Amino acid sequence: MTDKLTKQDAPVRRTDVPMVKAEGVHKSFGQVEVLKGIDLEVRPGEVFCLIGPSGSGKSTFLRCINHLEKINAGRLYVDGELVGYRQQGDKLYELRDREVAMKRRDIGMVFQRFNLFPHMTAVENVMEAPVQVKGARRADAHHRAMSLLERVGLADRAGHYPSQLSGGQQQRVAIARALAMDPKLMLFDEPTSALDPELVGDVLDVMRDLAESGMTMVVVTHEMGFAREVGDSLVFMDEGVVVESGRPRDVLTNPQHERTQSFLSKVL
Ligand SMILES: Nc1ncnc2c1ncn2[C@@H]1O[C@H](COP(=O)(O)OP(=O)(O)O)[C@@H](O)[C@H]1O
Numbered sequence: 001m002t003d004k005l006t007k008q009d010a011p012v013r014r015t016d017v018p019m020v021k022a023e024g025v026h027k028s029f030g031q032v033e034v035l036k037g038i039d040l041e042v043r044p045g046e047v048f049c050l051i052g053p054s055g056s057g058k059s060t061f062l063r064c065i066n067h068l069e070k071i072n073a074g075r076l077y078v079d080g081e082l083v084g085y086r087q088q089g090d091k092l093y094e095l096r097d098r099e100v101a102m103k104r105r106d107i108g109m110v111f112q113r114f115n116l117f118p119h120m121t122a123v124e125n126v127m128e129a130p131v132q133v134k135g136a137r138r139a140d141a142h143h144r145a146m147s148l149l150e151r152v153g154l155a156d157r158a159g160h161y162p163s164q165l166s167g168g169q170q171q172r173v174a175i176a177r178a179l180a181m182d183p184k185l186m187l188f189d190e191p192t193s194a195l196d197p198e199l200v201g202d203v204l205d206v207m208r209d210l211a212e213s214g215m216t217m218v219v220v221t222h223e224m225g226f227a228r229e230v231g232d233s234l235v236f237m238d239e240g241v242v243v244e245s246g247r248p249r250d251v252l253t254n255p256q257h258e259r260t261q262s263f264l265s266k267v268l
């Protein structure tokens, strides 16, 4: 249902620098330690799946990657740069809000709830950030938005308002909207969890296409079929630590830890 993307659409990048690198990342809310030393690495072009029980810190970790939360200890890099800091010589300077906002532009985020602007049509939702944030010309932004809507199989719904679209269609508009900013990294936080089962497939198809185009993706999901087929790496998190990681097929079919086994026995 969507136009196939090609690797040529993907920006050329140095493959030696990880897109995301976490070293001993800690995050607390008050007294509660939510992330207790996360170490992981996401390579450019990789589909990196994150699974784990509710409350294990998955969303918090995504929010740290996206500069929405400050970490308390450890190091977190996106595309070789420290999140939230600028390094000058051997000194670290905390970024100002403006600089943080600039960095956040490079990272697309898709949430469980689609958060489209209800008073704007699908195409207006997709055009909004390029016009408002990047100062793109409306005609150019419109043209680009239409091609993105076509890419997610919704060219014929461009003039519809979110309330006139199914949840799955709204989520595909939300993906197109994130892509409109030409992100180098896409974060998905349970993108299909709020959808009726029959609408999940179309959204996963769009994500699969995006993966094939070479986009680097970190995906929090309960869709184990997707993780197995599309994922390059999979991490099982529980209570703020990475319990187990590896190739999705290996972790899902042959989990080494009791906690992983117990979680999978409930969701598979
Ligand atoms: N802003 C916040 N303030 C206080 N506690 C929070 C906040 N955000 C998340 N938490 C707590 O952090 C823990 C992990 O939450 P979360 O990252 O949403 O887990 P997951 O996405 O794996 O379900 C939960 O116990 C949650 O209540």
Ligand SMILES: [Mg+2]
Residues within 6 Å of the ligand: 058, 059, 060, 189
């Ligand atoms: Mg969550």
